Amino acid sequence: MINAAIIGTGAISDYHIDAYLSFPERCKITWISDVFPEKAGQKKKAKDLDAQIAASYKELLDKKDIDLVSICTPPFAHAETAVDFLNAGKHVLVEKPMAASLEECDAMIAAEKKCGKFLSIVAQNRFTDSIYNMKKTLDSGIVGRPLHVQADSHWYRGHSYYDLWWRGTWEKEGGGCTLNHAVHQIDILNWMMGMPPLSISSMLGNLSHDNAEVEDISISVLRYPRAMAQITASLVHHGEGQSIIIQGEKGRISAPWQPRASKPKPNGFPDADPEKEKEIDDFYRSLPKIEYSGHKGQIDNVLSAIEGKGNILVTGAEGRMALEIVTAIYKAGTEQRTIEFPLKKEDAFYTVSGIMKEVPHFYKKTASVNDLGGSITVGSAENKQR
Ligand SMILES: NC(=O)c1ccc[n+]([C@@H]2O[C@H](COP(=O)([O-])OP(=O)(O)OC[C@H]3O[C@@H](n4cnc5c(N)ncnc54)[C@H](O)[C@@H]3O)[C@@H](O)[C@H]2O)c1
Structure with a gap:
């Protein structure tokens, strides 16, 4: 026991x-x-x-x-x-x-x-059929090498979300939607790619929460040895449709599940490839469902x-890898330049005090309550598109 x-x-x-x-x-x-x-x-x-x-x-x-x-x-x-x-x-x-x-x-x-x-x-979210079996499908090689990954962390949070005592400050929340929401999709991106990126460029903003120091949106582009990815972290998206989409050499897979495959006509323009689509779909659907989600x-x-x-x-090393990308997004967005991995221990962004000193403080926190009450949502675990 x-x-x-x-x-x-x-x-x-x-x-x-x-x-x-x-x-x-x-x-x-x-x-x-x-x-x-x-x-x-x-x-x-x-x-x-x-x-x-x-x-x-x-x-x-x-x-x-x-x-x-x-x-x-x-x-x-x-x-x-x-x-x-x-x-x-x-x-x-x-x-x-x-x-x-x-x-x-x-x-x-x-x-x-x-x-x-x-x-x-x-x-x-790794413990969901859509993500777990998408990873198995990618690892099987059936769609080939990933060329482009789109990680959409699209959430919606109203103004009062930041009234909770620990939210909305760099000191206590540690960051905004990149750290606290997109970390889910960033972990999945890392898991799918199986390697860290080479470099990243980002923009940070706070578009709709003038009661929080932290960002409510970040948009980033990542370069890998032979692939690129993009991450959108947002709290301003209506409907909360989250997704992860991989364009492989031979086909597209995603959560929510939607396989696609194209093949070239003689002139290079696209033709649908229903046989390949069926092969990918059959493989995914043949995988066992996970026991507990x-x-x-x-x-x-x-x-x-x-x-x-x-x-x-999900190990400590993998949790750290997600944090390294979040930290690099903050550094790239703050310094407005492309940042290379790995981040070094001497970097100002390695410590909480360094991050707090460097990052933009968008607005002042205006309220602080011990408990907001009500129920919470933990996002669409199956990465539903709405
Ligand atoms: N996995 C997910 O999908 C998911 C969803 C929501 C929140 N979270 C994470 O869970 C954590 C808590 O979020 P929450 O929404 O439950 O917040 P919450 O404010 O509802 O709960 C946090 C609790 O911790 C207590 N607390 C604070 N400091 C403490 C300490 N030192 N020792 C003991 N208790 C302490 C607070 O009083 C509060 O009751 C955060 O890290 C958040 O990012 C994860």
Whole structure:
């Protein structure tokens, strides 16, 4: 039996709690903690948990009845909490984004190496049929080498979204929609490409949230050895249609699923290639459906690794790779020039204090409430186009 603790009992903790509760033979939630202990109390009641409550996570570091910790706090608190629990010999699953800087990511990875426990970063969209089986389709070689990838992180958030106390400042949220929303699509882009880009150019803006320091849009172009990609991170898109589209040498695949193939006429103009389209579609549809999806899929993956039955799918190194692209977007957008990978430790953007000093502060945060209430959405896990 794996004993789990939840740190931060706000909106996303529901997804972790529900996932743990769905595997009662394998795990038990023994502790929950929040800086507002009354929120932990409400969560315990709402979810009918047989768990104890701690006001500070530090009280939990030496508890014997904790093996695995889900960190569901705002981004600024991820690294310190994760490092403390790893050093205390606990496995850690941390919500996205992994942290607010590459310096923090490196501290987490160093702690993981030192203690020999697992560190995994939430990227629940990998655990969906559309993304998981798109990756298998790409890796099969059926569409050939990727030439162009389009990662659309199109979200919509109203003005009041930034009234929550930790959102809307570089210090606490760590960034805007590039760090906190597009990190999902960026992780998928990295996973599909299987390599870091060579360079990136970006523009940053805040078009519609004059109560936030951070960006509500960024548009970027990435160069790979023999491919290019584009990332749009936005909170101003109506309908929240997210997608990832890969143009391979021999065909197009995407999430949401839509295979396409063209072949050239003698004069080079395009003809449809229905045979190839069918071959791609048949391959994708022949793949088994994944057993558990979203957060449940990722928590199953982490439990299985602890049980010695598999590997962690989303590692600290991969969480860092997503952060490196986010950081490069901030650097390229701020300095208005093309940035090459890898980013160096001496770079001002390597640390949170450096990022805060360099980046544009678009507007001042105007309100701060402890809880916005209401339910949240976690995007279209299957990358639905609307
Ligand atoms: N995977 C996803 O799709 C997804 C969706 C939403 C949010 N998130 C991520 O989850 C994290 C939390 O977001 P949320 O929407 O649940 O926010 P939230 O404000 O609803 O919940 C965060 C909770 O953490 C508590 N907290 C803050 N600092 C703490 C500390 N040091 N120790 C213990 N508790 C602390 C807060 O009081 C709050 O109750 C963020 O990193 C966010 O990016 C992920």
